[in-house]
Amino acid sequence: MLVELRINQLGLVDELVLPVASGLTILTGETGAGKSMIAGAMALLTGQAVPKDLVRGGEELAWVEGVFDLSARRRTCARLRKCGVTLGADGMLVTRREIRRNGRNRVVINGMLSSLALLQQIGAALLSVQSQDQQRELSRPAFVRDLLDEMLECADLRGAVRDAHAAWRALDADLESRRQEVAAGREQLDIWRYQRDELATASLDVDEEPGLDESIVVKRHAAELQESAAAALQALTGGEIDAQGLLGRALRALSAAEGKSARLDGALGQLREAEAAAAEAAVAIERFLDAIDLDPGGLDELEDRKALYCELRRKYRRDVPDLLEYLRLLTERIARQESSTDDLSALATRRDDAAHAVAGAALELRRRRIAGAGGVSRLAEEVIRPLALPDLELQFSVSPRRAAEGGLDVDGELCDVRADGADEVDLFVRPNPGERSGKVAEIVSGGERSRIHLGLTALKRSGSEPPLQLFDEIDAGLGMDRARPTAKLLRQLARGGQVICITHLATVAVYGDDHWRARKEVRHGRTLLAVDRLVDAARTDEVARLLGGEETAEADVDAAGRAYARDLLREAREEFASGGLQGDLGDGG
Incomplete structure (x- = not known):
């Protein structure tokens, strides 16, 4: 889990150290307070591109650092070691991204200079930063295909296809090399x-x-x-x-x-x-x-x-x-x-056998996808419809990935077979009755797309070691009452892991295990971003401010607002205590 986030000279940040707890952490603040800077800093730790003018004015170097405790995450440690990451006996990992004004940026992992590619691999295992812009990945066939396979627990079939594909490609490359060698040899x-x-x-x-x-x-x-x-x-x-x-x-x-x-x-x-x-x-x-x-x-x-x-x-x-x-x-x-003629013939036979094997494995994977797509679609609808999308219709569509040339015969069709199979997997949605069905990015708003992504994320079988999830603007376009199911799902998703949610709604904020508030302050004539951890009265005041709308200033909060905020917080605590937020999200299949 992420233990601590450290930010230095980044945007409005002078120096910021944020201890991160398990469970659901809420981040609020007035418009323009700099909440997105926290999300941006975490995105840098996943290896995302560096925006322009990110280094604080007057400085030459900015950096963001994540401290992770992986001592209880054996599977994650094994995955990172396969990527080439060296972990200490205590399971601690420190990733650091340095941003220089001259463009000579660096990645440092556990004190050793490293590569952006390795940081991206680490980020994929430890952090998932979801903003409205990043929900566009729902329209990427590869992402949707991986999502369906994970919910259907297709890791065994995916592994079989991947291994068979690698063997086929290796033999095909060897055969081509031998043919060229023989031709030149003649x-x-x-x-x-x-x-x-x-x-x-x-x-x-x-x-x-x-x-x-x-x-x-x-x-x-x-x-x-x-x-x-x-x-x-x-x-x-x-x-x-x-x-x-x-x-x-x-x-x-x-x-x-x-x-x-x-x-x-x-x-x-x-x-x-x-x-x-x-x-x-x-x-x-x-x-x-x-x-x-x-x-x-x-x-x-x-x-x-x-x-x-x-x-x-x-x-x-x-x-x-x-x-x-x-x-x-x-x-x-x-x-x-x-003896080349006999050798080529034998090698071609082995290549053809390997092609038949990968086609067979791809067909078995396709059958699993087709058989399970309908059930996953219905289950996803059940989870997502309460998230202010009551009439949503959702369908995972599985179709052959056809090849114009150079493909393999999979169940009578010439297909482009890759390590992920021979299928196109698309996600089609119909938000409202009577509307046309289409891909997510084409027909739903950013907030709706975020909530669809949240529902699908909750269904994913990520094992016992899910990455930290950060959701930015997931409640965009929602009123207080309609946001409550979204908040409950966030709370469920955070069980046994970490979720950070940037929100402007009180009904989402009260479900957090921890609560941060971003604010601006002026020191020595310069504007800085500060983040406070809110407890007791301070948290009540912030929830009351949110009840008045995101533009409401803290000074404008009245006694009635505080009383309402206390009621919301009490109701959320009682719901936690009664186990109302416990329960299975579904079996994914």
């Missing part, structure tokens, strides 16, 4: 085969090329190298006085003094190392002499092999390891291309 196949054969025939080896350079040098200078190696071997081992013999004599001489002088012991160690090194060198030279080939005929072959490596690196612009990897890829491409 043009490249001969090239791939030539390159594969060329690289395979070359028998490249990452360890071969470095040895080629040495082999070529040795081949070119074989005689010279043989002569040098033989002379070196002779000096090491081949004479009466050779290097190994001299080293042996020196070792025997120093060995007699071993352990008597540290410096001589060091020299003795060096001689032993030299003797071992000389022996190893002699073996290496002997092996070289055994292996050397004085025949110059192999030089051309070595140079040709070296040239092949250089040519392939230049041609393909890859080193040897990458050439070997490219050969592997070519082999795979060719094999895949050569």
Whole structure:
């Protein structure tokens, strides 16, 4: 739930902190007092567009902040975590919208810079700000479709359609990609085969090329190298006085003094190392002499092999390891291309099966909608007619969403199947007998539209964790007596949740659990918006002022008005105590 709303330097607001309670909160105030600023601030927390000139004059930054306690709302927490929101162990969430005069606005969530898109996702879960302008969403097919599905508890079927649709679209995209790949591959196949054969025939080896350079040098200078190696071997081992013999004599001489002088012991160690090194060198030279080939005929072959490596690196612009990897890829491409016909056929079959599955799921969802639309319509009429719409006729209309091309066959019709099904769902109303039936936005006033929305909202099955609902001007065009059922429904809607209602009618205000009053005041020569929480006599005075009309000033309230206000408040309290506002709104189906 929303625990606190904080507003700073926004419009007429200097600094405002509003603790928000559970249940129904009423907001009243004289015309122009700034009540809509509260609704506007909450709308900003849902991610709505920022109006112009919202930052208070003389300031560069305005902000609005909502503090939410979600510790008891496990489903909401799970939903937000899926959106990428990090919540603390205490379940607290703070969302903040910063509005700068230079247009560089920011969103901050739990102290971390975030995106407007994420704020909109959070706002959808936690806040619903309903003004007359926003009731136009009742004419949006997507909104009406979601509304009907929620009242019919179609989450299981919607989920099945969504999953089947995602699988179908993924396979369709994969099939199209493979077809393009195969088409391009047909043009490249001969090239791939030539390159594969060329690289395979070359028998490249990452360890071969470095040895080629040495082999070529040795081949070119074989005689010279043989002569040098033989002379070196002779000096090491081949004479009466050779290097190994001299080293042996020196070792025997120093060995007699071993352990008597540290410096001589060091020299003795060096001689032993030299003797071992000389022996190893002699073996290496002997092996070289055994292996050397004085025949110059192999030089051309070595140079040709070296040239092949250089040519392939230049041609393909890859080193040897990458050439070997490219050969592997070519082999795979060719094999895949050569088996493409069978692969495409199998993939097309899977795609068609998925299309059949999503069409079947969409048809099942359509049948649920059609079967339940009439019952929901009648139930909605029962709830909405007491809201000063006694003759209202309402109908949810379900029809196929036809596709000109690229659709799927759903029950014999080519339909545009999406993640929400294959149907158009419209809401038609007839407010008065003898009038034509039409869509909500076309034939009803703003106040009527608000009350229709209220009734439908009350019917929605939002589970145990509904968002805070704010209704602005829901009683527009109503007199006091006709507004009473609207107030009772607001009170019922607030059970176990939070509802804020901006109203100008006393018969609505008395049903609130909490009551705020917006007013203007002048401080240091500047006009500011202030909000007071009203209790006892202050609330009675405000209800009495409302009885005199929204334009009535507080100073004009008389004793008779206060007495009438006390009676209305007492009647509302007695109704609460008797359970008159308790009861089921309907089962939605």
